[in-house]
Amino acid sequence: MRAVVQRVSQASVTVAGEVVGAIDEPGLLVLLGVTHDDTGAAAAALARKVYELRILEGEKSCRDVGAPLLVVSQFTLYADTRKGRRPSWSAAAPGPVAQPLVDAFCAALRELGAHVETGRFGAMMQVALVNDGPVTLLLEA
Secondary structure (H helix, E strand, O other), rough: OOEEEEEEEEEEEEEOOOEEEEEOOOOEEEEEEOEEEOOHHHHHHHHHHHOOOOHHEEEEEEHHHHEEEEEOOHHHHHOOOOOOOOOOOOOOOOHHHHHHHHHHHHHHHHHHHOOOOEEEOOOOEEEEEEHHHHEEEEOOO
């Protein structure tokens, strides 16, 4: 499981002209990729890591200050670009495998007390954000 975590002052996800998830205050945008051998335990561990990551203002975490998170599923995080110019998506888990794990990641965040907004799994999404810092990290579980 991979997550690109960005500290944002605001972020939103739009599908077909409708905003389906948004945070309008400082928090984290999490782009989440799932591969074939990921598990619910990995999702829970990564959720805890993200929620407790001290990258907000004053070296605080979302847990410390109650900051919101916007989670967007992104299979392209598992693109293989080593050969040629056309990425291979073979390392990305198919929807029936990935969706329950994305849901498990979000559920684990909520169990920790997080306010979580989401995109829409499998949809063509437009993601808008204001990266604060900029701060962008790649995490793997």
